[in-house]
Amino acid sequence: MLRPARWLAALLLLCGPAAAADLTLRIGGQTRVLTQAELLASPDAIEMPVPQTSPAARAVPLLQLLKGLPTDDVDTLEVQASDGFTSQIPMALVRKGAQGGSVAYMAVEDPAKPWQPLPKGTGTAGPFYLVWQNPTLSGITSEQWPWQVATIVGVESPAHRWPQIAVAAGVGAAARHGQDVFVAQCMPCHRMKGGGSADVGPDLGRPMPAAAYLTEAGLRALIRDPKAVRTWPQQQMVGFDRSMLSDADLDAVVAYLQAMAR
Numbered sequence: 162m163l164r165p166a167r168w169l170a171a172l173l174l175l176c177g178p179a180a181a182a183d184l185t186l187r188i189g190g191q192t193r194v195l196t197q198a199e200l201l202a203s204p205d206a207i208e209m210p211v212p213q214t215s216p217a218a219r220a221v222p223l224l225q226l227l228k229g230l231p232t233d234d235v236d237t238l239e240v241q242a243s244d245g246f247t248s249q250i251p252m253a254l255v256r257k258g259a260q261g262g263s264v265a266y267m268a269v270e271d272p273a274k275p276w277q278p279l280p281k282g283t284g285t286a287g288p289f290y291l292v293w294q295n296p297t298l299s300g301i302t303s304e305q306w307p308w309q310v311a312t313i314v315g316v317e318s319p320a321h322r323w324p325q326i327a328v329a330a331g332v333g334a335a336a337r338h339g340q341d342v343f344v345a346q347c348m349p350c351h352r353m354k355g356g357g358s359a360d361v362g363p364d365l366g367r368p369m370p371a372a373a374y375l376t377e378a379g380l381r382a383l384i385r386d387p388k389a390v391r392t393w394p395q396q397q398m399v400g401f402d403r404s405m406l407s408d409a410d411l412d413a414v415v416a417y418l419q420a421m422a423r
């Protein structure tokens with residue numbers, strides 16, 4: 162069944178071309194709406210080189226955008242893109258930027274100087290693109306760069322919001338680590354047993370858990386390169402090579418999917 166809130170959100174998205182140029186922050190009961198023009202003119206904005214935004218993007222530090230909002234009790238920033246992609250960014254990772262870690266920035270597209278189209282022809286990464294300075298310092302992953310950002314909501318940790326995504330007590334360390342890998346790398350597109358906010362790919366836990374109908378070898382091959390398992394024109398999932406997902410993290414996420422099938 163279509164839930165009314167989602168349906169309404171989809172309708173609003175379709176009807177409101179002006180809304181596309183706003184960035185909405187909802188933190189601790191407060192809402193802040195920022196416009197592209199406002200952010201481009203911000204005294205905190207810098208020019209930084211960012212892939213997909215050649216030659217450079219104007220970007221504002223994320224912590225600066227959140228200043229004055231009640232972030233103390235926020236565990237995670239749920240970053241919602243206009244296409245259904247939803248990143249769960251730990252607030253600790255954003256805070257670490259002020260202490261020598263990777264620094265999160267919101268890159269803002271200037272309508273007068275549009276960025277290049279995305280490879281798959283779905284517009285540009287703008288108007289708002291969450292990017293990181295020195296991403297390797299904090300081990301930022303490929304799925305922690307959400308583009309076409311529309312809304313950022315302060316939420317509790319994923320396992321707290323959706324207890325059904327958590328591995329059972331007593332499972333091995335690999336599956337336990339796999340849960341974190343799943344949240345960072347897979348949950349932007351997939352749900353687990355209904356837990357999650359994304360609508361891009363199928364739920365990997367229900368009705369039948371993925372590890373119950375895909376073999377371990379098949380899962381590994383699919384995660385590295387979906388086209389190696391099966392292929393069709395509308396296929397969307399992009400594979401994770403070793404630079405995006407280490408062998409250890411692949412082991413962990415497969416162990417997690419297996420644990421969720423027990």
Ligand code: HEC
Pocket residue numbers: 304343346347348349350351361362363365371375380383384387395396397398399401414
């Ligand atoms: C950018 C979005 C995206 C991300 C990130 C993503 N997937 Fe997918 N995935 C999809 C889509 C969409 C499909 C449906 C098939 C297609 O269009 O490629 C899919 C299909 C799958 C399937 C096959 C399910 C079935 O029943 O056919 C598995 C298993 C899977 N993904 C696992 C993963 C895992 C594990 C991760 C994280 C390491 C991940 N995916 C990350 C989008 C994504």
